[in-house]
Amino acid sequence: MKKSRLTAGVVAGLVVAGTAACSTGGGGSSDGLTFMFRGGDDEKAAYQAAIDRFTEDTGVDVEVVVSDPDNYATQLQASIAGNQVPDVFYIEQANLQAYVNEGILLDITDAVDELGVDLDNIWDYGVDSYRYDGTLQGTPEGRLYGLPKDIGPFAFGYNATMLEEAGVERPDPDVPLAWDDWLEILKEVTVDTDGDGEVDQWGTGLNVQWNLQSFVWSNGGDWTNEDRTEVTVDTPEFAEALQYFTDLTTVHGVTPNPEQAQTLDTYQRFMAGEIAFFPVGPWDMSVYNELDFEYDLMPWPVGSTGETAAWVGSLGIGVSATSDMPDEAVQLVTYLSTDEAAQETLIDANIQIPNRIDTAQEWAAEPDAQPANRQEFLDIAEDYGRAMPAAFTYGAAWYDELWVDIQPVVDGVRPADEYLAEVQPRMQALLDQSNEDAARAAEQNAQND
The missing domain is CATH 3.40.190.10 (Periplasmic binding protein-like II)
Structure with missing residues (x-):
């Protein structure tokens, strides 16, 4: 052995x-x-x-x-x-x-x-x-x-009770909402419920590192080419998806702002009934099934391809x-x-x-x-789940590099396309190193066999 x-x-x-x-x-x-x-x-x-x-x-x-x-x-x-x-x-x-x-x-x-x-x-x-x-x-x-x-x-979930109280029709379980249509619903449910002048109910509240993937994929972008040798984040499709994602907070105000999210994170706010749309994994069911409101699942909203996408771990x-x-x-x-x-x-x-x-x-x-x-x-x-970008590469340093300096984009002080053009070469160098390490390790393993 x-x-x-x-x-x-x-x-x-x-x-x-x-x-x-x-x-x-x-x-x-x-x-x-x-x-x-x-x-x-x-x-x-x-x-x-x-x-x-x-x-x-x-x-x-x-x-x-x-x-x-x-x-x-x-x-x-x-x-x-x-x-x-x-x-x-x-x-x-x-x-x-x-x-x-x-x-x-x-x-x-x-x-x-x-x-x-x-x-x-x-x-x-x-x-x-x-x-x-x-x-x-x-x-x-x-x-x-x-x-x-x-x-x-x-998967993507929603607070069915909140939508019903707002007079919003439940999303179709099979047909995804286009980004623009979804945004109109987000605006409709983002309100000041107690009349104190401060918004206390929001359309959504997403984490860029864990939730950007579906937006990029449904807009025709991706992190790498098919054989995982070329980083492809510096494309118009990727930039458009990232910009749309950040604009939800910085332009449209349909998510808690950074200060509000820091006071109580969006996961907790969804469970408290303060957020209408939020991701749901199977691991959430034991907790979400005990919530005081009804929730359900829907396809992720879609960009230019019209085809929904989600990651599966x-x-x-x-x-x-x-x-x-x-x-x-x-x-x-x-x-x-x-x-x-x-x-x-x-x-x-x-x-x-x-x-x-x-x-x-x-x-x-x-x-x-x-x-x-x-x-x-x-x-x-069965149909449209995809692996996370670094799931099948030899290390994730190349992928992690995207998030290191992304905060100015998330804060709305730097355009998405400008940042992606800058970070792509750094990610590419790390992916090249990863692939070289993988080839060297495989060769060494073959020799030891």
């Missing part, structure tokens, strides 16, 4: 705050498997219930190592650095290539096939996210180094290449990702949409579904 090899690229910035309580040796022990993941109380309870059933069915004991989301990456890296890699663990899309090239992740392609797992009944995006052919990640031709823990379609579950129980570890991964009973446990906790397509379709069609238009999550997963 190939031992993991750590280079500076993998352990850079590692803060070892203590090694997680994982199995000794190369990962795995005669006593059973270790499974390391992150999550809140709902997710911990759901996974423990699923794993208890796995143990009952297979006789394989599983030691669960849980981290809070903020500390998970540090704990996992500490485990890797100390050669205490858990048998099974969560993997971020953006880390997959490095973990494969460093010999940390096991190729599970053949083992999954031997188990007879019906991958055609799992979302393509989820499965392909953990495929890697040595050059490109996310392609159907790549070898499989994990299975999806989940996929996270980032994913977490994966992988197997350590140094596990002493690789067969059982793969069995656990496939159980958590694809087993119908395990999926029901996670769905009931309202923390994700089903990985199984047939189960997801039944889930979306439930007569008492909350939100009612759950189908929007499935439409994103």
Whole structure:
């Protein structure tokens, strides 16, 4: 079994705050498997219930190592650095290539096939996210180094109660609003509700780093070309989308201004019933379903293409290449990702949409579904969801560069096109370096094999 090899690229910035309580040796022990993941109380309870059933069915004991989301990456890296890699663990899309090239992740392609797992009944995006052919990640031709823990379609939501009280018709669940039409609704619901002269209800309130993607894509722009070698942010389509986004605050005033957002962030304001339109991920359902108003889902508003777009994320579950129980570890991964009973446990906790397509379709069609238009999550997963720009590149420094000096644009003191023309060369240099690092790591891994 190939031992993991750590280079500076993998352990850079590692803060070892203590090694997680994982199995000794190369990962795995005669006593059973270790499974390391992150999550809140709902997710911990759901996974423990699923794993208890796995143990009952297979006789394989599983030691669960849980981290809070903020500390998970540090704990996992500490485990890797100390050669205490858990048998099974969560993997971020953006880390997959490095973990494969460093010999940390096991190729599970053949083992999954031997188990007879019906991958055609799992979302393509989820499965392909953990495929890697040595050059490109996310392609159907790549070898499989994990299975999806989940996929996270980032949908757009609205306060249905607020719109009804304002006399605004509910958005069509299938036909997206054009930017101009959406803006008119935003203006209509941005009001001073208590008559004190200060606006206290807004149309929307979006974060540029997490919400710009849909605007750019629906306007025909993108971050890179198809093979992820050229940064393409310096186009008229991209600039128009960014300018429209910032004008919502600086020109039209339909979002809380920076001072108001600092007093209470827009996520909290949406939950308080002060914002009409706001993004909704599957992970929000357990909280949003308890709100004092009705909310629902709709397609993201669209720019010049007339076609809505949204990003879809994913977490994966992988197997350590140094596990002493690789067969059982793969069995656990496939159980958590694809087993119908395990999926029901996670769905009931309202923390994700089903990985199984047939189960997801039944889930979306439930007569008492909350939100009612759950189908929007499935439409994103199946039809128009896209990976975040840096999800399948070897590092995200090139992508992160866009946000470093973007605040003057967001504040309306610098034109979007001017900033994008300036930042593109810096992003390109970082992407070039990323691709060079990926090629070098792949070559080194091939030599070590």
